[in-house]
Amino acid sequence: MITMEDIIREGNPTLRKVAEEVAIPLSDEDIKLGEDMMEFLKNSQDPVKAEELALRGGVGLAAPQLDISKRVIAVHVPSNDLENPEPTLSAVMYNPKILSHSVQDACLGEGEGCLSVDREVPGYVVRHNKITLSYVDSAGEKQKIRLKNYEAIVVQHEIDHLNGVMFYDHINQQNPFALKDGVLVIE
Numbered sequence: 001m002i003t004m005e006d007i008i009r010e011g012n013p014t015l016r017k018v019a020e021e022v023a024i025p026l027s028d029e030d031i032k033l034g035e036d037m038m039e040f041l042k043n044s045q046d047p048v049k050a051e052e053l054a055l056r057g058g059v060g061l062a063a064p065q066l067d068i069s070k071r072v073i074a075v076h077v078p079s080n081d082l083e084n085p086e087p088t089l090s091a092v093m094y095n096p097k098i099l100s101h102s103v104q105d106a107c108l109g110e111g112e113g114c115l116s117v118d119r120e121v122p123g124y125v126v127r128h129n130k131i132t133l134s135y136v137d138s139a140g141e142k143q144k145i146r147l148k149n150y151e152a153i154v155v156q157h158e159i160d161h162l163n164g165v166m167f168y169d170h171i172n173q174q175n176p177f178a179l180k181d182g183v184l185v186i187e
């Protein structure tokens with residue numbers, strides 16, 4: 001079971017590497033890795049387990065954060081609609097690839113954090129508002145989906161980890177809260 005001790009922190013060179021694609025058909029090892037990553041996210045969002053295991057809440061995780069330089073991410077975005085408690089996005093994605101994206105950019109009003117960064121880094125992280133994404137799912141099937149807003153931001157944060165990019169690389173160092181016209185601020 002993955003805990004915070006398994007998550008490497010900034011300064012570890014693996015976080016700056018471009019991760020390798022995983023072989024298809026998926027190996028048992030890579031399927032288990034995806035299952036463990038998804039289990040971590042669910043545990044991190046369970047108040048009892050998160051406290052018990054001292055987990056930071058996470059909605060996404062990338063294999064390089066486990067010092068495994070493979071193109072595997074897990075995302076588990078809980079619903080904030082009491083009427084419909086199903087997660088808005090829950091998937092393990094192998095070899096995810098952004099096929100196209102909107103002209104419109106977006107950022108989170110509260111900025112971003114990272115399980116591999118033990119400090120606050122204030123500033124807007126400007127990303128694509130909408131993306132079309134392909135990936136192989138844990139059943140080995142090719143998927144093609146469209147995401148927007150928060151779910152699109154989470155997946156872009158995780159795909160950045162596969163390319164050795166940290167969220168603060170996107171922050172304008174001169175003025176961290178500078179925004180070009182037309183960027184959608186997601187609260």
Ligand SMILES: O=C(O)C[C@@H](Cc1ccccc1)[C@H](O)SCc1ccccc1
Binds near residue numbers: 061111113157
């Ligand atoms: O470090 C990671 O990759 C996991 C991040 C992903 C993330 C951070 C900011 C914006 C989008 C995705 C963690 O989920 S950070 C903790 C967190 C928890 C709940 C909601 C937002 C951020």
Ligand code: NI
Binds near residue numbers: 114157161
């Ligand atoms: Ni991160």
